[in-house]
Amino acid sequence: VIKALSDLEKQAVIGHGNGGTVYKVYHKKSRSFYALKVLRLNENGIGIGIRQPAALEAEILKRVNSPYIVKCHAVFDHGICIEGDNGGDISFVMEYMEGGSLHDVLRQHRRLPEEVISVLAKRVLQGLKYLQSMHVVHRDIKPSNLLVNDKGEVKIADFGVSHVVEGKFEGSDDNAGTCAYMSPERVDPDRWSGANADEFAGDVWSMGVVMLECLLGYFPLLGPGQKPDWATLMCAICFGEKLEMPEKASSQFQNFVRRCLEKDWRKRATVFELLHHPFVS
Ligand code: ATP
Numbered sequence: 001v002i003k004a005l006s007d008l009e010k011q012a013v014i015g016h017g018n019g020g021t022v023y024k025v026y027h028k029k030s031r032s033f034y035a036l037k038v039l040r041l042n043e044n045g046i047g048i049g050i051r052q053p054a055a056l057e058a059e060i061l062k063r064v065n066s067p068y069i070v071k072c073h074a075v076f077d078h079g080i081c082i083e084g085d086n087g088g089d090i091s092f093v094m095e096y097m098e099g100g101s102l103h104d105v106l107r108q109h110r111r112l113p114e115e116v117i118s119v120l121a122k123r124v125l126q127g128l129k130y131l132q133s134m135h136v137v138h139r140d141i142k143p144s145n146l147l148v149n150d151k152g153e154v155k156i157a158d159f160g161v162s163h164v165v166e167g168k169f170e171g172s173d174d175n176a177g178t179c180a181y182m183s184p185e186r187v188d189p190d191r192w193s194g195a196n197a198d199e200f201a202g203d204v205w206s207m208g209v210v211m212l213e214c215l216l217g218y219f220p221l222l223g224p225g226q227k228p229d230w231a232t233l234m235c236a237i238c239f240g241e242k243l244e245m246p247e248k249a250s251s252q253f254q255n256f257v258r259r260c261l262e263k264d265w266r267k268r269a270t271v272f273e274l275l276h277h278p279f280v281s
Pocket residue numbers: 014015016017018019020022035037070094095096097098100101144145147157158160
């Protein structure tokens with residue numbers, strides 16, 4: 001059990017993100033390594049906008065407990081265990097994922113074989129199934145938020161823009177998440193009836209994009225040389241008709257990805273359907 005932030009020795013910076021830095025830290029008493037994510041709240045006026053989502057992230061992390069989700073062992077606010085809003089940094093002590101993120105893995109290996117992607121997809125689906133049972137929509141499924149441990153197991157991380165459905169906790173809403181992996185109904189709610197969309201369908205779309213990216217070795221919705229700006233991405237997500245599918249891909253893989261990347265969320269496969277899909281089962 002980690003009782004105080006001062007028990008943790010910072011060893012290295014392992015990641016940077018929106019408003020946060022992630023360190024590898026060593027806990028002497030338990031002789032174990034952890035990952036420490038620190039959200040700086042009062043620096044350069046970024047405080048106010050981040051505090052509420054950070055509190056929500058802490059709330060979600062404290063509630064979830066699953067082998068498919070990166071575990072959070074403690075949350076500290078200003079060095080003290082969190083209980084309410086008293087300003088300062090918020091720190092999350094998380095299980096350390098030695099293998100880094102899927103983004104790092106893809107940078108190293110460029111492409112992954114289907115057998116690996118199948119295992120990966122199954123774990124992500126099991127994670128999403130668990131989150132649904134907790135009424136949590138992740139909303140930012142992308143390679144840098146899927147982490148790998150030393151056993152090669154993938155887990156979902158980063159609840160920075162997540163959202164609790166039909167619950168007491170409201171996240172920082174619209175425009176949350178990384179637009180590249182966003183579903184049509186979130187990018188253009190008017191055209192794709194996003195107002196009454198099943199929010200979990202957005203996570204399925206994102207997962208489909210990630211799985212296709214793993215097989216192709218590049219972001220699948222843009223052609224080579226296309227700029228990943230908002231307008232180009234929005235067109236590709238909402239109007240792009242042809243999905244580039246590797247010729248050698250198995251028919252199971254192709255069907256799996258097509259079921260995820262169905263533009264109309266009503267026709268898209270659900271997490272439960274996909275768990276029985278031949279590509280993963
Ligand atoms: P982004 O905007 O890129 O998603 P973020 O601010 O949301 O970043 P995180 O996604 O939590 O922050 O972490 C950023 C990076 O730090 C990750 O992509 C990963 O490389 C590394 N990282 C985060 N948590 C861990 C962990 N528990 N173990 C190992 N590395 C981690």
